[in-house]
Amino acid sequence: MDTNLALVLLLTPFLGFLINVFFGKSLGKSASGIIGTLSVVVSFVVAVSFFLQINQTKQAINIQLFDWIQISKFNISFGFLLDQLSVLWLLFVTGIGSLIHLYSISYMHDDEKMHSFFAYLNLFIFFMITLVVGSNLLVMFIGWEGVGLCSYLLIGFWYKNQDYNDAAKKAFIMNRIGDLGLLIGIFILGAQFSTLDFASLQTAIAGAHNLDTVWLSIAALALFIGACGKSAQIPLYTWLPDAMAGPTPVSALIHAATMVTAGIFMVSRMHFLFDLTHEIQTIIAVIGGVTSLVAATIGLVQNDIKKVLAYSTVSQLGLMFLALGFGAYEVAIFHVITHAFFKACLFLGSGSVIHGLHGEQDMRKMGGLKKAMPITFWTMLISSLAISGVPLFSGFFSKDEILMTAFHHNIPLWVVGSVASIMTAFYMFRLMFLTFFNDFRGTEEQKHHLHESPALITFPLIVLAILATFGGLISLPGNSWLNEYLAPLFAKVGTEEHVLGTTEYMLMAIAVVGGLVGIGIAYAKYIKQNAVPSEDADITGFSKVLYNKYYVDEIYDSLFVAPINSLSKIFRDYVETGISSVVFGFGKIANELSYQGKKLQNGSVGLYLFAFVLGMCAIVSFIFLAQ
């Protein structure tokens, strides 16, 4: 029964993909959109049933489908592991996935390739489910690669624009660097323990005596590099802001809510490994903290509405890794969930704004949209309050828990995280004020056409805004349903339950005041002074460095791309010429020989006969001499 349900869960989106790929065009736009959405909704329903079952029994469901790879004692089966962690991920992947599919029906309706858009989205959901439910590292790796592929396809969905293609390639290549790390980690674990199954790995690592911790550390580091690539952490984060080239629903689904959290999922899955390697955990925490700060500073000055949200995503992912680094998996997972709600809502809201302005993404040309787009405004406002950590909204609880954990482990990283949070509050409200308040700064024609988006777009916004408001209820401080739910997985959960003492209340107050200060600065600057960010050419000083993203892309270009280009040029100019001259040399020799041999065939029958007789004589005399 469970096996069949799990197959339904996994294969319905794949079926949707097949239908949309092969018959999407003939079915028409609405039909392909409905099929794409329904296939994900079915998965969501199945996921909910699994969730209810596991929430009640607290027993993980392990499904082995078949033996996949067998080499002597090394045995990998193809199976699913449905436990608290994977079912939680399934819920919001398929849940938010359904909402975003619904949204896309309206958003992509003017696109002639709508059926392939839905095909890719379905394929993405299929691979994401594979990633989440895989019972061993290799099945997870299939999903890991698959979501990377779908991300590539969807970033480059409008492939006629070369910039978008470049962004897609950049995302793919950056991810491949991370994937290499992940693969190396998998290989090391496979070589050390002869198994890749999560459950067996956990017992093997826990039961192993006098273990070579160096190998464990290398494996953990390699896995973390994989997570860095997928979840856009320093130094592999630069692809995510560029990935905004894709259609906005894609940014919301893949590059904010689901795929980029795969790194956090993987680290949580392998928690038994990371728990043993404290130095790697420290690296994770530091990288997470630094990423959150760096991305937040860049986000302060961006003018593209989606770029702001992209850097905000990188920053929030950094906060999650900060929590992971302290071994507070349940806190990171909590923030993954709330972040999925409010960031998906923000992205979809920005998509609604872009839709209303017919493709305009520059916030300097927006403003005053509050009246024209009330639903979009209110939902985005709620999500912005949530991400800024205003009390009672979901982001407040999750972010506060992360900062509290950081405070208990490492004060400097707590400062870094807090500063990043204040900046988050600032740039989110900068975005809100520039987009929705004051007067409209676009063209007259755009102003004339301003309208609220249709119901298919606003409905997902409203649902997500509700979730962003109340999502925090799943893990209230002191009375956390989430911690209880995840307790069977993580040994540490509960032992570090924060008692709400004076320190905690003080930290909470600092976080809230910081967030309000960030909002206040934004208010003073963009409402009171009515400031509009200056044109690209007028940006000077440090904000120019920030606006140009610390020139990281340029640095990477000169550090990696340019040397590799010149290396390949050397190979093309010298090495390849050398090799081909040898190859062509043989050809030339054969050619020249045959040219000379041609002269023997001069057509004189007498000469042929003479040669023939001479040859016969030679053969005969040779035979005689040999005897």
Add this chain to the structure above:
Amino acid sequence: MNNILTQIGIENYIFLCVTLFCIGIFGVLYRRNAIIVFMSIEIMLNAVNLLFVAFSTYHQDTQGQVFVFFSMAVAAAEVAVGLAILVSIFRNIGSISIDNLKNLKG
């Protein structure tokens, strides 16, 4: 037969055959007329045939003689084909001198 062979001796047959064969070779090499070349080839063939017969008698084995019949039959067919080719060459280029047959030049 035995008597004749013992009287003349096998080596004389061999000498005769070699001589005939060499005459044939030189005819092939020196003459330019295709028909003469043809005749020389026939001489060579028959020199070999003669040798076959001689050895057949010498070894008291009829195999050699049987072989000669085959070779004569093949030679007859070859002559028929060869002469036909020569006729058509003559019709085409008006000559049967092998020096004029240069169309095969590579």
